[in-house]
Structures are given as structure tokens and as C-alpha cells.
Amino acid sequence: MANDNKVKQHIPKELRYSMRDFQNEFPNDSACLEYIKNQRWPEGIAPCAKCKCDRKHHRVGNRTAYACDHCGNHIYPLAGTIFEKTSTSLRLWFYAMYLMGSTRCGISAKQVQRETGVTYKTAWRMFKQIRSLLSDGDLQLEGPTVEVDETYFGGVRKFQRGRPMRGDKKKTPIVAIVQRGGKVVARAVPDTTGKRLRKLIRKHVTPGSVIYTDEYYGYFRVSQMQDRLGRRMHYKHFTVKHSDGIYVRDGHIHTNSVEGFWSLVKRGIGGVYHSVSPEYLQTYLDEYTFRYNRRHKGNQQFKAILERASLPAA
Numbered sequence: 001m002a003n004d005n006k007v008k009q010h011i012p013k014e015l016r017y018s019m020r021d022f023q024n025e026f027p028n029d030s031a032c033l034e035y036i037k038n039q040r041w042p043e044g045i046a047p048c049a050k051c052k053c054d055r056k057h058h059r060v061g062n063r064t065a066y067a068c069d070h071c072g073n074h075i076y077p078l079a080g081t082i083f084e085k086t087s088t089s090l091r092l093w094f095y096a097m098y099l100m101g102s103t104r105c106g107i108s109a110k111q112v113q114r115e116t117g118v119t120y121k122t123a124w125r126m127f128k129q130i131r132s133l134l135s136d137g138d139l140q141l142e143g144p145t146v147e148v149d150e151t152y153f154g155g156v157r158k159f160q161r162g163r164p165m166r167g168d169k170k171k172t173p174i175v176a177i178v179q180r181g182g183k184v185v186a187r188a189v190p191d192t193t194g195k196r197l198r199k200l201i202r203k204h205v206t207p208g209s210v211i212y213t214d215e216y217y218g219y220f221r222v223s224q225m226q227d228r229l230g231r232r233m234h235y236k237h238f239t240v241k242h243s244d245g246i247y248v249r250d251g252h253i254h255t256n257s258v259e260g261f262w263s264l265v266k267r268g269i270g271g272v273y274h275s276v277s278p279e280y281l282q283t284y285l286d287e288y289t290f291r292y293n294r295r296h297k298g299n300q301q302f303k304a305i306l307e308r309a310s311l312p313a314a
């Protein structure tokens, strides 16, 4: 907790978003519904299916519907969103998203259960659905310098540096690519073969970038990589000898950025979520990635989650 506060102090005042700000902006369900409606249809101006043109719409009583000012035809801002079929109040959903956007290490369903009185199952389901919106997809890291590393999740010790023994099927490998001073891509993968690693690098790392890894043989051919058309990608590959206890060589040859990301995920999943099944691992990684990629943005984290949640699933 002390650590969390320390981090927040680095966020400029105008980017902070306190609990009080949240309460002022979203005092009740109506305010939340208005927000979602305005995200989708600014000022309530939406195409009316009956009038066949854009019309202003107004709220219909206490319902989650808005009616065309001209013909009365209804539109539903929650249609197609994670809120559509929920019996949980919108404000509680917003609060869960606020918590998710303002933590660094993660929020447990237990904590939300304690604070709001919803059942553990409800809280857990809300987080699961919010998490499902947070993938940064096919993000391309701009370079010029990235670090790539793999770790394993699962088994008795949830995270271990060492690679699993053959036949140890309980462990799920995760690969992270971090742009120094920038964004991260993290993927739960079926294996960490050279082919798999190179495919991820090709997809997410700009040609010509400098790539730092440890000495794992899966990275051996990175500097000779080609794109799909057979053109060289001109990656400059440097390795760090972790096995010798050498973590920084020549000042810049290190993987400290990716280690920093791992420690965030490990602390979070190990300490807050306690256990994660492999099938959900990617969505947890998406949650940590989402926050990491917006770590300097303060209040925009919450608003960025809201933006995703306000729009119908594609």
C-alpha cells in the first residue's frame, strides 16, 4: 500500500482522479448511464431507425432507454456492452472499474465484496468481464530498444525463474516484450520455442530495433530474422548472462525493464489474486499490461477502461 502511494505522487495534480472526484462525477446510476450514452452518442444525438436520420434522444423515465424526440422510437445505450444483462447497479460497475484503474498491483474480488456488500461471485464476475475488455491487441512497440524475457506461471511456486522440467504440464509460459521507457506486450503461450519467440518478436518489434534478452537458446537466431517477404529485419541482439550472476553488462546491456514488469505481475497475481488458472492468465496479463501502458496517465486509466466498456463489443 505504501508503495502505491509513492507511485501516485509522481502523477501530476491535473491527472489525479480521487475517490471524491469519482463520487462527484458518478453520484448515481443515472449519471453512469448518461456517461455511457454520451460516449456512444454525444449529447444524445443518434440515428433513429424510424425517422431514418440523426435525432436528439431523451431518457425514458427510470429505464435504461432513450427515446427519439421526434417519433419516440427507443435506443438502448447498454445494448451489446458488458452491462446489458447485468442486475448489478451501473454505479457499482463504475466503482469496480475505478478501482481497477487506480491500483497498481491489482484489486481482489474479496476487497470489493467487503467494501460494497456484493457477493464474492458477483465481484469476481465483474472483474472477469472488465478484464476481458483490456487487451491492447496487436500493439507494435516503436523501439528503438526492447527487452524480451519469458517466465512460467503455475505449479507449486507460482513464478519461477527456472524453466520447467520436461513433462511439467502445469506451468504456463509467459513472454513479455518491453520497450524501454515505453509499453509492454505480454502473452501466455503454449511453449517457448525459438519459432514461437521469433513470431512474437516479428509481430510486435519494429525492424532495426535493439533487442536485449538472456542467453536462452530460443533467442539464438534473433539477429538473423527476416520478415514474411524474406527481408532482413536488422535487429541488433545483445544477451545478458544471468547464469553468471551478471545482470548489467556495459551499462546498457540488461533486462531490468522486463524484470520490473515481471515483479509487478508476480506481486499482483501472487499477492492479490492468489491463484489464476491458465485459461484466464492472458486476461490477467491484459489487465497488468493495460495499466503499465498507461502508467503515467493517472485518471486517464479509469477513463480509458470506461471508454472500452461503454462501446458495444465488436
Ligand SMILES: [Zn+2]
Residues within 6 Å of the ligand: 048, 049, 050, 051, 052, 055, 068, 069, 070, 071, 072, 073
Ligand atoms: Zn425518430
